[in-house]
Amino acid sequence: MLSRLAKKGSTGSTTGMRRTFITITLYLFMACMGHGASELKPKSSNATFGRLADHLMDGYNKGVRPVQNWNQATNVTIHITIFAILGVDEKNQALTTYIWCAQSWIDEFLTWDLMKFENVTKISIPTQWVWVPDITIVECLSMQKSDEISYVHVYDDGRVVINEPVHIVTACKLNIYYFPFDVQNCSLTFTSWGDPVNDINVHFWKNEHVMEALPFYYDTDGEWDLVKVIHSHREFVVMDDKRFSQARFFIVMKRRTMFYTVNVILPSIFLMILDIVGFYLPPESGERVSFKITLLLGYSVFLSYASDQLPATGTPLIGVYFIICMLMMVISIMESILMVRIVHNQNLHPAVSKWLKKLVFGKMSLLVCLKDWVHRVAPREDSSEQTESITEKLAFSDKDDIDDDYKQLPMARLLELLLSIQNEVVSIQKHLKKQDNDSIIMEWLQIGYIVDKFLFRVYLVVMLVYAAVLATIWAQWYWQRTLLHPNFYN
Template sequence: MGEVKPTELIFICFMLLHGFVAALNCTSPTPKALIHALERSLLPDKLVRPVKSFSEPLNITISITVVGLLGVDEKAQTLTTVLWQVLEWKIEGLSWDEKECGTTRVSVPREMLWTPDVIISEFMEEDKSPGTPYVYLYNTGHVFDDKPMRVVSSCQLVIYTFPFDVQNCSLTFGAYLHFASDIRMIQGSTAAMMLQESKAVLQTNGEWELADIAVGQTTLTIDVGSYSEIKYYIILRRRPTLYVVNLLIPSCFLVTLDLFSFMLPPHSVDRSSFKMTLILGYTVFLLIMNDLLPVTGEQTPLMNVFFSLTLALMVTSLLETVFITNIQFSSSQYGAVPHWIRILVLRYMALLVCLKPQKPSNRVTVNLNSSPTEPAMNASIASISVQNISDNATPEKPPAAPPDPGLVELRKLSRDLTAIRRQVDQHSQGNSSSKDWLMVGVVIDRLLFCLYIVFISASFITIICIWAFNDSIGA
């Protein structure tokens, strides 16, 4: 066997390298010739990753564009979006000459190529978007795969500040089977570019608007290996106008009406009937608007707490009105106000609600039953009667003389005066206790009125602050 010359060796190495690069040889610059050449080159190799060796990872570049925000299901904790997913990778060793084959890119059926198994980890339903049967193949070996996706993904929603809430939902893209040593996910467009493009093409958003997009590259590690992933954070902000107009404003109107109902006289029956009508109307309003409120088992929205407290205040004001009305009409039958109620309500609470505290009365009540003068007077009358009888008595026991008319009249007048004084004393004591009970009702009424004002003011301030904070996040 003859010696191989250096020039021949160089030519053989060049031919081997040229064959390894697998540059396509088109017979003519026509689509038919290029397709035939691609079939001869691609079809035998579509079963494996297009890399030189198994130890090399294949880089998959990914970019997404948010086209539509179909809705958020608070009860199921899911987000439905429409995306454009763009994947790019390179087939090692594939290239062709533009002049020889007539083009720099060609669309080929997806079945002709090996395609990566990139999925979204948070998917909850099967993708029902229309399929795209073609991909772009460039003369440098790069594959450009662009397809629409309807994604129903899980999202942990935080609805405490509903309807001024901002949701942060993640979409994690990665290979389902291939480890990070086989497929490595690479970020394509920047977050700012994707946000700008998404806002330009956004078609459907409903009550939500796209506030921001963030990107992060992560690695999922399990027992058998690790997976390369790209995580996109879709930040959404709810438009609160619908809920403010349909929920908050009518509720505030009803609460304001209940607040002004305190201007009605407490002893009027119309006040209690007016408050009862308001409670009935508010309950019907909540039942009608129940479908607009989010339903979830993890958190209770602040708006639901507001509605519950408002209804509780309305019921409390109705009970307080019933209590005051009962005092107005039946306070004369009550006993004296207990000492602890007098100290707590008439002194401290009255000072708290800016009412003049009631001072204890200096008037001394005289009880005729315990007066020392009455037994003395009765004893003197009895002694006079006995003396008259003893003076007129004789040993012979003459017939009894008729009673002195003056003495009878004096006894009758004494009994009448005692009854009158006792009645006057009871009446004065009843008036005093009745006034105390009426003052208790006035203090409680004023206290509930102040609580109403504080609650409404705090609610309005909280709603305005949350709304302003929500706008600052979306700005």
């Protein structure tokens, strides 16, 4: 009995020990696994950010200006980066740009101790949680934000920074007189219409007077090149004697001229050169008129294309140049038609008046260096004067000798002789009239040649003077661009 009880007791104790051992082993295994998992899992700062956000928002009122002393102004600094000039609308006087706008200010209620929050220096919190200044762009016509910026960056010293990309259309006064060699200056004015300078003072992010446009920030193959961005600060007074501050950014840009030079300016120059060469065709040739009319038609077609490239408003200098070129072509066609009229209507030529001879042969021939040529081909004496001279010579002949000769001849022979003399006189008269007509035609031809040379030189002078004016204006534009940005070509 005792042995059976002893055996049973030893079996129970063995089973209990096993259970205890298994339990201890499981606890040790779970403890090791927990310790290993805690070593492998990285520490997260979400809890710190959460505590910091709760700390900042505890009792925070975003509806009031964040200053301890209400007499102290909030300084808002602004910086823009221009990524692209998307378009310039000359007709509506508008500029479309894509910019990155950054604003920064001090919020005295959003500060914390770094030691209490594990040295966290910056936190991002929703924009609708904090106070944001009411900064607007004065020239803004329409604005489209690419992405809704829902967070702002807050630093431990209370500085709040918000960055937002903006697709904006602004009003800009464009001067297209120098088109296509024009430089435009458009402004972006940032100000607060609701708070005067005593409450919100707008400043610039950087202290440099000029912020250069680096290719990294501005990279586009559009029609415009960004030269530089200049900023200025000023204060202005409104009707109720309140002073407001504004920060203005001046965007200086120039038009890329290669397209207009190749497609607008050079074709016009080539057509004008052909019109000048047309003056070397013989003035009495009808091919000159047809050639110049063809050029005028071609120039008209060219202007219909060029008008699509010119601005819809204003009068650029190049438009005046096109009008003058067409006017000179019309004048040259009228001169060629006049020459054809002089040469081919010979029977309708009146005698050249003395004042016209004096003007053309005396003065105009000197201007075109044809004075010697006029003297070499001077017209003969008038036929009427020659006829009177012959009559006077016959009248003053020796009448006695003639009477003696006539008495010796029979009557039939005398009549035959008189008839022969009459025929000779008529023949001489016709010959002299023909010479007179040829002389008139020659005079008109001389006048036509001299006038043709004179108009050709006037044509050249006008075109050269106008080309010099355009070159001067272009040089002025080049000087202006170089003065604005002297390192532009480096």
